[in-house]
Amino acid sequence: MKRLFVLPVMAAVLLLGGCLPSIGPDKEEVIQETEEQVEETVMIPDVQVKDTFYRTLLPLKKSASRGLVVSNIHTKYDIGEAEEGLLRLSAQHFDPKNYFFQEGQYIDKATASAWLARSSTNEAGLNPPEAKGEDAEESPIYLAHIIEQNYLTLTDDKKVRLSGVSIGLALNSVYYDKGGKETEISDAVLEKQGIAMADKIISRLRAKEGFQDIPIVIGLFKQEKRNAIVPGAYFATAFADKGKTSASGWKEVNERYVLFPIPADIDNYRDINTKFNSFKQDIDEYFPSFVNVIGKGFFKENQMESISIDIPIQFFGKSEVIGFTQFLTDKVKNYFPNIDVEVSITSVNGPEALIVKEAGSDEPFIHIYGY
Known part of the structure; x- marks a missing residue:
């Protein structure tokens, strides 16, 4: 059984050799004891790229159940969002300024496989x-995957310890049986099943030595269909405080991804879709041959917070790429002033240019590959 240890910290100052001046400490070395109780040296980077990003213990330890994610989650989009969305939920409880991130180390592959099984084939199956x-349609597989994330802190007496765990339950919105038949699962059923499974998982974690006083965040993630080109999203979350064997305070998570352009008869996104189509029309007028512009918008509380736009092109000269990128940058500033935007320009040769603009910023970051 895995134990949680409180461990001492050793400060370290890294100096550059040769004639270069010292730039001060950029990492902090800590001693972490493994499950086998062997001491290992790990480092905490001093640099935090954004306030909303967690610093990660180095060297990176892969999730104990990582090998299961590709086979259990339908698309690469869902794989990424199941992890990133759980980070956003975790930040509501574990402040990135004070907590450090590590991939899940306490639900190993064998345990995860047992929990994901049917109860008829494994007594631990959820x-x-x-x-x-x-009756086959009445017993679909609801739970597709379990995502675990660990959050660590440095204590006042300079010790590092596990101080929080987040668990994401990836749930099937569509069940595919062995014959390929599809069975859609309603949101109400997913919520009911997800909450029941969450309480069982929390109770099992509490039974592990050292987990009695670890706060646990739970998120329910709805997978999209196998052929979807936008990810699913978390739709509910709850929190189990120290010593609690079940989650409480379940609340809705109002997040979703939308692909643009969308059919004109969808009222919820009419204004944004009109703006996107105008953006696309400006590109079509600039570029005489066909350009397929696709946008993926992220919405939170019914407001679009970011959009990523992919633009495949057929330019043959770098001067054309530079001119087109400059043109696009101006359009991005005009059409999307108050949201985060990422525009990726590609060709058959690979990435050509990247435009990144943060909400409210007047000066986007521009990179043209090869320059």
């Missing part, structure tokens, strides 16, 4: 027993 014939 999915319903398999049914046959007409």
